Amino acid sequence: MMTGLTATLSGGAVLHRPALRPRGRPIVTFELLIAAAWILVLWWTVAGAGSSGPAVPSTGATAPMPSMPGMAAMPGMTAAAPGSAAHAAVLGIPMWVVMAVAMMLPGALPALVHVSTHSFRRRRGRAMTGFALVYIGVWTMFGAVALALTAVIHVAAELEVGLALALAAAWQLTVLKRHALRDCHLSVRLPPRGWAAHAGVVRFGLVNAGACVRSCWPVMLTMALVPGSQMWLWMPALSGLVWAERFARRPRRATRTVAAALTVAAVAVLAVALV
Amino acid sequence: MSTQVFVRREVGSLKADDQTLAAYAEAVKVMQGRAASDPTSWAFQAAIHGTLAGAPLAGQNQCQHATWFFVSWHRMFVFQFERIVRAAVIAAGGPSDWALPYWNPELGGARAAIPAAFRSPTTGNPLYVAERAPGINAGHALPRLATTSRNAISRPSFSGAAEFGGGPTAALFQHFQGPTGQLEATPHNAVHGVVGGQSGWMNDPDTAAQDPIFWLHHSNIDRLWAVWTGSGHSNPTDPRWLGQRFRFFDQSGQPVTMTAPQVLDTVADLGYTYDQLVSAGPTIAPVTPPPAQPSLTPAAVRMSDQMRHDPELVGALARPLTLTGDTARADVAIDARAAADALTRLATATPRILLEIHHVRAQGRPGTVYGVYVNLPAAATPAADSSAPATPAAEAVETAEDAAHVGNLSFFGIKRAQAPGGDQQPHGLSLTFDITAVSQAQRAGGQWDDRSVAVTFVPLSLIPPSGEQPAGSGSAVEPPATIGAISLFYA
Numbered sequence: 001m002m003t004g005l006t007a008t009l010s011g012g013a014v015l016h017r018p019a020l021r022p023r024g025r026p027i028v029t030f031e032l033l034i035a036a037a038w039i040l041v042l043w044w045t046v047a048g049a050g051s052s053g054p055a056v057p058s059t060g061a062t063a064p065m066p067s068m069p070g071m072a073a074m075p076g077m078t079a080a081a082p083g084s085a086a087h088a089a090v091l092g093i094p095m096w097v098v099m100a101v102a103m104m105l106p107g108a109l110p111a112l113v114h115v116s117t118h119s120f121r122r123r124r125g126r127a128m129t130g131f132a133l134v135y136i137g138v139w140t141m142f143g144a145v146a147l148a149l150t151a152v153i154h155v156a157a158e159l160e161v162g163l164a165l166a167l168a169a170a171w172q173l174t175v176l177k178r179h180a181l182r183d184c185h186l187s188v189r190l191p192p193r194g195w196a197a198h199a200g201v202v203r204f205g206l207v208n209a210g211a212c213v214r215s216c217w218p219v220m221l222t223m224a225l226v227p228g229s230q231m232w233l234w235m236p237a238l239s240g241l242v243w244a245e246r247f248a249r250r251p252r253r254a255t256r257t258v259a260a261a262l263t264v265a266a267v268a269v270l271a272v273a274l275v
Numbered sequence: 276m277s278t279q280v281f282v283r284r285e286v287g288s289l290k291a292d293d294q295t296l297a298a299y300a301e302a303v304k305v306m307q308g309r310a311a312s313d314p315t316s317w318a319f320q321a322a323i324h325g326t327l328a329g330a331p332l333a334g335q336n337q338c339q340h341a342t343w344f345f346v347s348w349h350r351m352f353v354f355q356f357e358r359i360v361r362a363a364v365i366a367a368g369g370p371s372d373w374a375l376p377y378w379n380p381e382l383g384g385a386r387a388a389i390p391a392a393f394r395s396p397t398t399g400n401p402l403y404v405a406e407r408a409p410g411i412n413a414g415h416a417l418p419r420l421a422t423t424s425r426n427a428i429s430r431p432s433f434s435g436a437a438e439f440g441g442g443p444t445a446a447l448f449q450h451f452q453g454p455t456g457q458l459e460a461t462p463h464n465a466v467h468g469v470v471g472g473q474s475g476w477m478n479d480p481d482t483a484a485q486d487p488i489f490w491l492h493h494s495n496i497d498r499l500w501a502v503w504t505g506s507g508h509s510n511p512t513d514p515r516w517l518g519q520r521f522r523f524f525d526q527s528g529q530p531v532t533m534t535a536p537q538v539l540d541t542v543a544d545l546g547y548t549y550d551q552l553v554s555a556g557p558t559i560a561p562v563t564p565p566p567a568q569p570s571l572t573p574a575a576v577r578m579s580d581q582m583r584h585d586p587e588l589v590g591a592l593a594r595p596l597t598l599t600g601d602t603a604r605a606d607v608a609i610d611a612r613a614a615a616d617a618l619t620r621l622a623t624a625t626p627r628i629l630l631e632i633h634h635v636r637a638q639g640r641p642g643t644v645y646g647v648y649v650n651l652p653a654a655a656t657p658a659a660d661s662s663a664p665a666t667p668a669a670e671a672v673e674t675a676e677d678a679a680h681v682g683n684l685s686f687f688g689i690k691r692a693q694a695p696g697g698d699q700q701p702h703g704l705s706l707t708f709d710i711t712a713v714s715q716a717q718r719a720g721g722q723w724d725d726r727s728v729a730v731t732f733v734p735l736s737l738i739p740p741s742g743e744q745p746a747g748s749g750s751a752v753e754p755p756a757t758i759g760a761i762s763l764f765y766a
Binding site for chain 2: 190196
C-alpha cells in the first residue's frame with residue numbers, strides 16, 4: 001500500500017504530481033508510523049475481541065461508552081469509571097489517535113512530501129512533524145466530538161453503524177463532499193525560514209486536515225460506532241474506500257463507487273440490525 | 276491506414292495560388308453551419324478541447340494540459356480534426372490531398388505575425404475572429420522569446436522536472452496541474468497568451484479552439500514533437516503514458532478511441548508528415564558556446580524520468596510577488612547553509628539548478644505573457660521585451676536579455692485551473708525551469724552570485740510593423756497576478 005501511495009509524490013501547487021520528485025523517501029518515518037499504528041490497532045482489536053459486546057466498558061446500564069476497539073486490552077482502560085460523554089471522549093482519545101494515524105495519515109503523505117521538498121533539509125524533520133501533529137490534532141478534535149456524541153446515543157450498535165454508513169453513503173453524493181475531496185489536494189506556499197515557516201506549516205496542516213475532515217467525517221463517525229470485535233473488518237474496508245477515492249484518477253467516479261459500496265454495507269448492517 | 280502520406284506545410288510558404296487556406300476557410304464555414312451537437316461541427320470540435328457551456332456533451336472538455344499527455348492528446352485531437360476538415364474539403368470539390376498547414380512564428384519576419392488570411396475582416400471570412408489581442412489582427416509580430424522552441428527542443432528527456440513533455444502524471448487524470456513540459460510552456464502557452472491577450476479566445480482553453488489559427492498553432496506544436504523525437508529522443512515507455520485511452524470522433528462523427536502507441540510515428544501510424552522536420556527557422560546563435568550541461572550527458576539522458584539526485588531546496592522567495600503588467604523583480608536569497616549541505620550531499624560543485632515558480636494565481640485572466648529572466652543586468656532591463664525578429668541577421672545576435680532568459684510565464688488556462696469542474700482540482704499554475712546552463716554562463720562571466728538570484732518578469736510585447744505604433748492593451752485593466760512562491764533547488 002505504501003508503495004502505491006508514495007508513487008504520487010508531489011512538489012508543486014497540487015499534491016499529486018512530482019514536479020520535483022525526490023528519489024529518496026523523506027517520508028519513510030511516517031510510513032513506518034502508519035505501519036506501527038496498524039499493527040497496534042489490530043493487536044488491540046484481537047486482544048479485545050475475546051470480550052463480548054463493545055470492547056470498552058459501559059458508562060451505564062443503557063449507555064455504552066464509545067466502542068473503541070480493544071480498549072479493554074489497553075492498560076488502565078478497564079478501570080475507567082462510568083461517566084459523562086466528555087469522560088468517554090477523553091478515554092477514547094488515545095485509541096482514536098492511533099486509528100487516525102493508521103487510516104488518515106496515508107492520505108496526507110503527498111502533503112508531507114510537499115512539506116519536505118519545500119523545506120531546507122535541516123528543517124524537514126521539524127516541518128513534517130509539525131504538519132503531521134496539526135493534521136492528527138484536527139482529526140483528534142473531531143474524534144473527541146464524535147466519541148462524546150456516540151456516548152450519548154442509546155441504540156443498538158448495529159443500528160448505529162448502519163445509519164452512520166447510510167449517512168456516509170449519502171454524503172458521498174453531495175457537492176460539499178466533492179469539493180472537500182478536491183480541497184484535499186490543495187497545497188499552500190511554505191515560507192522558507194523563521195516564524196513564517198512555522199506558521200506556513202501549521203496553516204498547511206489546518207487546510208489539509210480541514211478538507212480531509214470535511215471529506216471523510218461520516219466514515220470516521222462510523223468508526224467511532226463500530227464495536228471493537230468488528231474493527232478488524234471495518235477499519236481496513238473503510239480505509240480502502242477512503243484511500244481509493246483520495247488517490248483516484250477520476251475522483252467523481254470514485255466517490256460514486258464508494259457511495260455504492262457504503263450503501264451496500266449500510267443495507268447489510270441495517271438488515272442484520274432490524275431482523 | 277491509407278498509404279498516402281499527407282504533407283503539412285508551413286503556412287507562410289504557401290504560394291499565392293495555393294488553395295490550402297481557401298479550402299480550409301470553406302471547410303470551416305461548412306463546419307460552422309453544422310448543428311453544435313454534431314461531432315464534426317466546428318462548435319463541437321472546439322468544445323472537445325474546452326467549452327464554457329455549463330453542461331458539456333459527452334466527449335467535450337477533454338483537453339490535456341500540464342500533464343504528460345499534452346503532446347499525445349493534442350496530436351490525436353488535431354489528427355481527427357484534420358480528417359474532418361479534409362472530408363469537408365473534398366466534399367466541396369477541394370484538393371483530395373489537403374493537409375492542415377502549420378504556423379511557425381519562430382521563423383520571424385512576416386511569419387511572426389498570424390497569416391494575412393486570418394486577419395482580414397472581410398465579410399464572411401471564417402478564418403477571421405475579432406477576439407484576439409490588440410495588434411494581432413493588425414499584423415503585429417509575436418515577440419521572439421515567446422515563439423522560440425530552443426529550450427524545449429534542447430531538453431534531453433520527455434518527462435521529469437523541466438523536461439520536454441511534462442509529467443509524469445502519477446495518479447490523477449486532470450487538466451491543469453504541474454509539472455508543465457517545456458514545449459507546452461514555450462512556445463505553446465506563450466503563443467496562446469500573446470495571441471489571445473486578456474480577452475481573446477486563444478488565451479482560454481475553453482474558447483481557444485474556436486479560433487481557426489488555433490489549429491495551425493497546434494500543428495506546429497505537433498511538428499516540434501516530431502522534430503524532438505526525430506533527433507534521437509525517446510518518448511515515455513511507462514504503461515501509464517502508453518495505455519491512457521482518449522476518445523475522439525472521426526470524419527463520420529463516429530467515436531474513436533486512441534492511445535499514444537497509435538500516434539508515435541506520424542507517417543507510419545497516421546499517414547502525414549511535415550515539409551520541414553527541423554527545429555526551427557532562424558535560431559538564436561549564442562555569442563559564446565554555452566557550457567556543457569550536466570543534464571545533457573548521455574548518462575543523464577538515459578535517466579529519463581528520474582532526477583539524478585533528490586532536489587535540495589536552497590532558496591525561496593520570502594513573500595509573494597504581484598505582477599500587474601509591468602516589469603517586476605524578485606530576489607531569491609540562497610541559504611548558505613542549505614546550499615553547502617546540498618553540495619556536500621550531491622557531491623558536486625556544479626549541481627543542476629532548478630527554478631520553480633509556483634502557486635501562481637490571478638484575479639481574472641491576465642493577458643500579459645512575461646519573459647522570465649535570471650540575473651538580468653539592470654542595464655539590459657527593457658521596459659518590455661520588444662525584440663523583433665526582423666531579419667535573420669538580427670536574430671543571430673544574442674542580447675544580454677537572451678542570455679538571462681530562462682522561459683516564459685503565460686496565464687493560459689489559469690481561470691480553469693483556479694475554478695475547475697468535474698474531476699479537476701483548483702490550484703495555481705506551476706512552472707519549473709532548468710537554469711543550469713544560464714547559471715554556469717553567468718558564473719563564467721562573473722554575473723552569478725551564490726548568495727542571491729534575481730528573478731525578473733518582463734512583459735513580452737507584440738512588435739508592430741515598421742512605422743506603426745505599438746498596440747495598447749485595450750481599455751481593460753490588467754488583472755493582478757500573484758507569484759506565490761519561487762523556489763531554487765540544487766539537484
